[in-house]
Amino acid sequence: MSKKKVLVFGTGFAGQGHTEAFRDAGAEVVGIVGRTAEVVKDVAEKLAIPYSSTDWKLALAECQPDIVAIATPGGAHVEAIKDAINVGCHVFCDKPLSESGETSEEIYQLALEKGVKTAFAASFRYMPHIMQAKQLIDAGKIGEPREVECISHFNLDPNIPFGWSHRIEAGGGRLNNNFTHLLSIVTSVIGEKILSVCGEVRNDMPKAPVVDGVHNFMTRRNFIPDDINSPELQWKDCDAEWSYTVMMQVESRLSTQNPVSVLFKHGGLVPRFNEDHLVFHGSKGSIYIKGHYGAGPLYLWDENKAWTEIPLPLEIAEALPKIEDDTQRSWTHLAIQLVKDVSGEKVAPYQTFKEGAEYQHIIDLIRKNDRAVDLT
Known part of the structure; x- marks a missing residue:
């Protein structure tokens, strides 16, 4: 052809x-x-x-x-x-x-x-250890899935030059550019049917410096001004979130009896103390994957009551392109x-x-944040 x-x-x-x-x-x-x-x-x-x-x-x-x-x-x-x-x-x-x-x-x-x-x-649902987690859960290694944790802290510089990532109408915000990957990962492992969601966001970067010459998202840190306090520096308002907390229920493809509770916690500007991670807890065991998108390695907690590193199966490595960059x-x-x-x-x-539209509706709901109870 x-x-x-x-x-x-x-x-x-x-x-x-x-x-x-x-x-x-x-x-x-x-x-x-x-x-x-x-x-x-x-x-x-x-x-x-x-x-x-x-x-x-x-x-x-x-x-x-x-x-x-x-x-x-x-x-x-x-x-x-x-x-x-x-x-x-x-x-x-x-x-x-x-x-x-x-x-x-x-x-x-x-x-x-x-x-x-x-x-x-x-597309980070195609990370090798994410595919491995799905394989282990489908094989019953942790029993009935019950709970998922997605924890990450990026420690981004608050003086990153102003660009599309600072404005919601431009497609910016950590929900659009971090949560989408994590939601895809969770649904690929647990099940595609999302039952409920609530959450809140925080904008820790209300203004950003304006700098010429930034064309590539990955090199934007190179353009951070040397003198961030210069009176000649221009600033623009930012309305996109840099941190979020989301709670969700997802239907497990293994059992429709009990929804799986999911926590997404992301701090864009705060430092991590230990590694970012993903955890899948079940009725009989748990899976822990190091890295905010599941770069690995992967550990299994089972009837032995200890965490054991599980090597990546050869068939998963062979099913993916031979490219080092995730x-x-x-x-x-x-x-x-x-x-x-x-x-x-x-x-x-x-x-x-279909999923792209569903994710964006969910992001709109999280940003709206109208489910909190005022206790004042």
Whole structure:
């Protein structure tokens, strides 16, 4: 079969990562689009992409891709996705799907109406030890799942230069860019049916310094001003959350009798004392995974009443792309599923805009935070 043609929207860390993912998936990346002409030209040359542009609609018409990869900040997703769906493209979109549940629902319904395939890249559910945890739980190693803890502290610098991550309408906030991955991880291991949710958020960074030259999310720390107290420095208001606490109930695919309680606790600006971790507790045992997204290693508590490190099964390692970087490997694995699906091959179920819209509705509810009881 002929290679599927892919057009990438976004020139930063995600755009370059999506390019490599689809090439590894056997597709042909025919073009890339960005907002700054000089930057998109440089990235296209660096990645040997034959076409570059700052005009998304023109690029769709001239490249005629089978698939588009949306790698811009979440606030720029909606119109670009609509344009792509309306010309019949399948869509691979990074998280968040959009800046709100309403617009996410709109593009999900449009994709259904037009009959295009979609992939939602909250893709750390494909971390090897996450897949191992699912395998162990399905095998009954911890009995009936009862409780999950997702604990992380990132100690980000509060003087990170102002950008999309500081504004909700731009797709910023830790719920959009951390919680989406964790929710995907939990549902992949426990079950996809979310029963209830409540939570609260906190904005610890009400203002951020304005600095020119920041184009790549991953290098933004390099632009923190040397003199943060300079009277000449400009500042902008920020409205996105940097910490959150969420409680949720999820239906276990192993038993619908008792909902599984889930705690998500994330502090974006506070330091960690010990390692970030994920824990899955059950009626007979528990699974502990080091790392905020389950990088590992994985430990099992069972009838021996002790934590034992469990090696990663060979079949899981062999099922994933041979890529060391966790983010890139996860993107590539999902891109492979979409390319195979679009090509008519049978693949395992993967996350689509259905989950992307559901997650964004949940994030809207958490930010609304209208379930607290006033005790004053």
